[in-house]
Amino acid sequence: MAIYYLDSSALVKRYVSETGSTWVCSLFDPSLGHQFFIAAIAGVEIISAITRRAKGGSISISDSIAICNQFKQDFQTEYQVIEISEKIIKTAISMAELYALRGYDAVQLASGRELNILCLTNSLPVVNFVSADNDLNKCALSEGLAIENPNNYP
Numbered sequence: 549m550a551i552y553y554l555d556s557s558a559l560v561k562r563y564v565s566e567t568g569s570t571w572v573c574s575l576f577d578p579s580l581g582h583q584f585f586i587a588a589i590a591g592v593e594i595i596s597a598i599t600r601r602a603k604g605g606s607i608s609i610s611d612s613i614a615i616c617n618q619f620k621q622d623f624q625t626e627y628q629v630i631e632i633s634e635k636i637i638k639t640a641i642s643m644a645e646l647y648a649l650r651g652y653d654a655v656q657l658a659s660g661r662e663l664n665i666l667c668l669t670n671s672l673p674v675v676n677f678v679s680a681d682n683d684l685n686k687c688a689l690s691e692g693l694a695i696e697n698p699n700n701y702p
């Protein structure tokens with residue numbers, strides 16, 4: 549059993565076939581007993597990514613609707629959602645300044661960092677921060693998280 553925090557660039561790979569999708573999907577094998585955490589903002593980001601692909605023509609509108617519906621169901625049942633608290637926003641502001649991150653990347657990192665602190669405080673393993681963004685992964689590593697880039701698993 550491992551604890552995974554997935555940012556939107558990694559999570560979308562569970563719903564849309566691209567580099568790293570097979571690896572991300574393999575994490576969700578129930579026999580492994582992993583726990584999955586996402587930031588609340590990932591809900592908006594995933595729906596946006598899917599519908600924008602339909603608008604751009606890389607997936608059909610009917611597939612987009614089905615994928616969005618599946619994600620909405622999974623959002624309620626498969627993930628432990630980290631609410632964006634004032635503490636996370638303050639940490640994200642500091643991280644945006646420290647690492648020159650984009651806004652939502654800073655929120656993703658702050659959320660993963662807070663989860664990692666909670667896990668370590670409770671003698672749980674280090675959180676596996678999963679992102680397809682190399683720059684964000686470098687920052688997560690600097691913050692003490694284990695990192696995985698699904699793009700390393702074709």
